[in-house]
Amino acid sequence: MITGHRSEGGARSRRISVRRLTAPPHRVAERQVRREMPLVLFDVDGTLLDAGRLIAHTMIQSFLAAGEAPPRPRDIRSVIGLSLPQMVDVLASDAPRTLREKIVAGYRLRYFDAVENEDPPVFDGAEPAILRLKAAGVQMGLTTGKSQRSLDFVLERMRWRDWFATIQTADDNPSKPDPTMIVRALAETGREASDTILVGDTRYDMRMARAAGVPAIGVGWGYNAPDELRAEGASAIATDFGHLVSILSAWRQTHDDAADMAVRDV
Structure with missing residues (x-):
């Protein structure tokens, strides 16, 4: 110890x-x-x-844009630490692969736009x-x-x-x-x-x-x-x-x- x-x-x-x-x-x-x-x-x-709020907001928007009901913020925070595709696999485990890939792609575009316009x-x-x-x-x-x-x-x-x-x-x-x-x-x-x-x-x-x-x-x-x-x-x-x-x-x-x-x- x-x-x-x-x-x-x-x-x-x-x-x-x-x-x-x-x-x-x-x-x-x-x-x-x-x-x-x-x-x-x-x-x-x-x-x-301290990126949790931005990660949760971006994930919710990516689910909505893909036509899926978004996960709760606390559920999103619970899988922070996994790589993005694995996060989406957990949060949208029942969705078809093509939909999960769409959510991942949408997340990346939104997240990069957000982080690159403000200080870390x-x-x-x-x-x-x-x-x-x-x-x-x-x-x-x-x-x-x-x-x-x-x-x-x-x-x-x-x-x-x-x-x-x-x-x-x-x-x-x-x-x-x-x-x-x-x-x-x-x-x-x-x-x-x-x-x-x-x-x-x-x-x-x-x-x-x-x-x-x-x-x-x-x-x-x-x-x-x-x-x-x-x-x-x-x-x-x-x-x-x-x-x-x-x-x-x-x-x-x-x-x-x-x-x-x-x-x-x-």
Whole structure:
């Protein structure tokens, strides 16, 4: 279980003392690099962006335009985290495939028109938290059910692109909870599952992390309740972004202590 004190204090890192280590110099250097670069994978909608209202509105309009009775907003929010075609498959499970495809196509047109004419709805505290992690030497990535086009707009408008070492979207991966997004993120960054943690707001994030063998932190401001996230395997629930940074700092300290012991045992 991952624990963390709720605090606004920044993440801390410790230097490895070479005099305390018995490993050969090249192994010491390798361990220092790995200690300075743990990988934190973020979900986007519901974790970094407050996009639920726009997603629900766009989905309702897409159903109406296709001549279908729209789902309730709460039902739409319950499937945020899946990729768009899988969301529609759940919400319109009795509709023929051609109608579901029409809803998906209509959603994409309406959503792109909406998001590209306004600033991304970034949660308060998200950017400062990302900057604190970046300053502490944490490597970061994104694993999202958003399309590449939609995510590109966010990254360009917020000037976030260079902050993330790996970006996994619905265009190139199966929908969550399939673990492929995490598997590819690890391959692209050279990280191990033991060096990695996922931050997300839905049961699909928690299931994806469990399938990939990485721990997960749930956030309490997204689209699934904290109790549901715990039941799906969340190691901790962050109540705000300051708390999230504290939890990640505690995880990193535990990770670094374990790394120290592994190196001393070589």
